[in-house]
Amino acid sequence: xxxxxxKNSSGxxxxxxxxxxxxxxxxxxxxxxxxxxxxxxxxxxxxSVLRCxxxxxxxxxxxxxxxxxxxxxxxxxxxxxHQRRVxxxxxxxxxxxxxxxxxxxxxxxxxxxxxxxxxxxxEVLSMLGISHLLDRKPAQLSGGEKQRVAIAxxxxxxxxxxxxxxxLASLDDARKQEVLPFLDRLHRMVRIPMIYVSHSVQxxxxxxxxxxxxxxGRKTFDGDVLSALTQPNASLSSDxxxxxxxxxxxxxxxxxxxxxxxALTEExxxxxxxxxxIDAHIAIRIQxxxxxLSLDRPSxxxxxxxxxxxxxxxxxxxxxxxxxTIDVSNQKLLARISKKSWEQLSLASGQNVFVQIKxxxxxxxxxxx
Amino acid sequence: MEGEIAGLGPxxxxxxxxxxxxxxxxxxxxxxxxxxxxxRSRAKPIFEALVALPLVLPxxxxxxxxxxxxxxxxxxxxxxxxxxxEALTFTFSGLVIASMVYSFPFVVQPLQSAFESVGRDLMExxxxxxxxxxxxxxxxxxxxxxxxxxxxxxMGIAHTLGEFGVVLMVGGNIPGETRVISIAxxxxxxxxxxxxxxxxxxxxxxxxxxxxxxxYFVNSRKPLYE
Numbered sequence: 001x002x003x004x005x006x007k008n009s010s011g012x013x014x015x016x017x018x019x020x021x022x023x024x025x026x027x028x029x030x031x032x033x034x035x036x037x038x039x040x041x042x043x044x045x046x047x048s049v050l051r052c053x054x055x056x057x058x059x060x061x062x063x064x065x066x067x068x069x070x071x072x073x074x075x076x077x078x079x080x081x082h083q084r085r086v087x088x089x090x091x092x093x094x095x096x097x098x099x100x101x102x103x104x105x106x107x108x109x110x111x112x113x114x115x116x117x118x119x120x121x122x123e124v125l126s127m128l129g130i131s132h133l134l135d136r137k138p139a140q141l142s143g144g145e146k147q148r149v150a151i152a153x154x155x156x157x158x159x160x161x162x163x164x165x166x167x168l169a170s171l172d173d174a175r176k177q178e179v180l181p182f183l184d185r186l187h188r189m190v191r192i193p194m195i196y197v198s199h200s201v202q203x204x205x206x207x208x209x210x211x212x213x214x215x216x217g218r219k220t221f222d223g224d225v226l227s228a229l230t231q232p233n234a235s236l237s238s239d240x241x242x243x244x245x246x247x248x249x250x251x252x253x254x255x256x257x258x259x260x261x262x263a264l265t266e267e268x269x270x271x272x273x274x275x276x277x278i279d280a281h282i283a284i285r286i287q288x289x290x291x292x293l294s295l296d297r298p299s300x301x302x303x304x305x306x307x308x309x310x311x312x313x314x315x316x317x318x319x320x321x322x323x324x325t326i327d328v329s330n331q332k333l334l335a336r337i338s339k340k341s342w343e344q345l346s347l348a349s350g351q352n353v354f355v356q357i358k359x360x361x362x363x364x365x366x367x368x369x
Numbered sequence: 370m371e372g373e374i375a376g377l378g379p380x381x382x383x384x385x386x387x388x389x390x391x392x393x394x395x396x397x398x399x400x401x402x403x404x405x406x407x408x409r410s411r412a413k414p415i416f417e418a419l420v421a422l423p424l425v426l427p428x429x430x431x432x433x434x435x436x437x438x439x440x441x442x443x444x445x446x447x448x449x450x451x452x453x454x455e456a457l458t459f460t461f462s463g464l465v466i467a468s469m470v471y472s473f474p475f476v477v478q479p480l481q482s483a484f485e486s487v488g489r490d491l492m493e494x495x496x497x498x499x500x501x502x503x504x505x506x507x508x509x510x511x512x513x514x515x516x517x518x519x520x521x522x523x524m525g526i527a528h529t530l531g532e533f534g535v536v537l538m539v540g541g542n543i544p545g546e547t548r549v550i551s552i553a554x555x556x557x558x559x560x561x562x563x564x565x566x567x568x569x570x571x572x573x574x575x576x577x578x579x580x581x582x583x584x585y586f587v588n589s590r591k592p593l594y595e
Contacts, residue, residue: 054497055496056493056496056497080496080501081493081496081497082495082496082497082498082499082500082501082502082504082505086497087497087498088493088494088497090490090493090494092490094490094491094493094494096491096494096495096509096513097513098509098512098513107495107498107500107508108497108498108499111498111499111500111504112498112499153498154497154498157497157498157499163497
């Protein structure tokens with residue numbers, strides 16, 4: 001996926017937007033294929049980036065070049081939205097309520113798709129599993145179905161770049177799990193480059209190849225997803241959502257207990273309640289709030305996952321919590337500890353500790369190969 | 370009295386006036402209502418107040434200034450005379466213009482609120498699918514606003530049917546040209562021909578009721594899209 005030649009980028013953008021309470025100033029290369037994630041908290045400006053790219057914001061300064069066409073230049077010449085080959089999947093799907101699914105799908109296709117569209121209608125319908133919904137009105141669809149139709153509608157308009165603005169944010173967890181596999185498939189099967197905005201680490205690590213992390217309208221990270229996730233001080237580790245990736249190899253599946261064993265090294269192993277393929281290389285995200293520390297090896301505990309490590313760094317996260325970075329066999333793990341227990345154990349950098357991980361969820365896994 | 374069959378002349382004239390006025394108002398009012406629905410201009414309240422003004426002004430005030438404006442020496446009247454060689458006052462054309470002013474808010478306000486409830490979001494979605502603003506307006510906003518158009522049409526017609534003061538000021542009482550049903554009723558009452566006044570009044574009540582019934586019928590059905 002990540003060729004190192006110049007084909008890696010299909011264009012570039014530099015976006016500046018000033019409002020009374022917010023300013024945006026970012027530049028990054030647009031992907032030629034694959035999914036670029038834009039990650040950040042609400043208010044970080046990630047949705048504004050998409051809206052600027054689509055031409056939905058006024059008074060944007062900077063430049064946008066996609067392939068051979070200039071969408072925005074420094075003189076302030078902006079191509080209107082409908083003339084940009086861009087498609088946008090909104091959080092709230094925005095299907096046209098007076099049209100049935102069929103007509104919603106053909107709305108963009110009729111207006112823009114060329115003979116050599118890169119995706120075929122049948123492919124899109126089966127990929128998103130919506131062939132049976134064509135005669136329905138949007139009001140008769142579930143939230144997950146609406147988003148799948150919205151994605152199909154966007155794809156069929158033959159965009160040069162597909163923008164997805166938190167397409168799962170308005171869905172409950174069950175619906176999210178329903179749509180995620182379709183997004184996975186989209187990622188694997190469609191060659192149109194995509195930009196995926198999200199504040200969910202889980203979605204980003206599952207779907208994106210490259211990541212731009214944003215904070216207060218500025219870019220704080222731009223690189224591949226794995227390094228963003230393992231870099232403990234990247235802003236991915238902000239607030240309660242903090243976490244880090246542990247990489248290892250599946251060595252065993254215990255059919256009786258229903259757990260798979262992932263070896264980080266010969267001695268250090270973690271267990272996860274799922275059946276995984278033996279020998280698969282895997283990266284699992286461990287939430288900082290699921291990690292606790294102990295000075296002695298815990299015995300008689302229900303926690304299965306106990307690793308040995310060393311505290312390398314500690315930052316005050318809030319008034320009551322610290323986030324410690326632990327070196328575990330040369331991998332970095334984050335632990336979110338209350339300040340009180342931190343002080344009670346007189347923990348400090350350089351100290352050897354035992355790390356207990358409460359939950360290792362396979363939902364947070366990334367398969368490397 | 371003037372050889373009319375049971376007031377048929379004034380009735381037909383009134384209907385023609387209402388239909389022509391409403392049709393023109395929908396054509397002119399649609400872009401104005403759209404602008405009011407989407408503008409971010411700070412001057413919006415000023416324009417909304419102007420649109421609403423005919424609701425509260427006495428028809429005589431409207432009629433008085435329209436008479437001056439449409440008269441042979443008025444700005445619009447003299448222009449009209451040079452173009453068509455006809456006066457605007459005391460003619461059907463003048464009556465149409467006056468009625469358009471008088472019924473303006475009844476057409477523009479329902480359209481504006483229909484457009485506002487469609488909102489900007491779907492226009493954005495249409496634009497990202499390659500639709501120009503005009504295309505998006507006709508393919509998305511208009512079909513989603515069809516109740517608004519129906520309401521605007523019925524309100525425009527119903528309100529123009531009952532017009533009296535403005536017509537009296539700018540149109541007078543010329544049979545076949547400006548003698549609408551409300552004027553005819555007034556005449557009959559003046560001449561103590563109560564029977565004729567009754568006939569026409571009951572006719573007007575029937576028409577007004579039918580229009581209102583249609584309006585509430587349109588708006589009482591369950592939401593179009595939920």
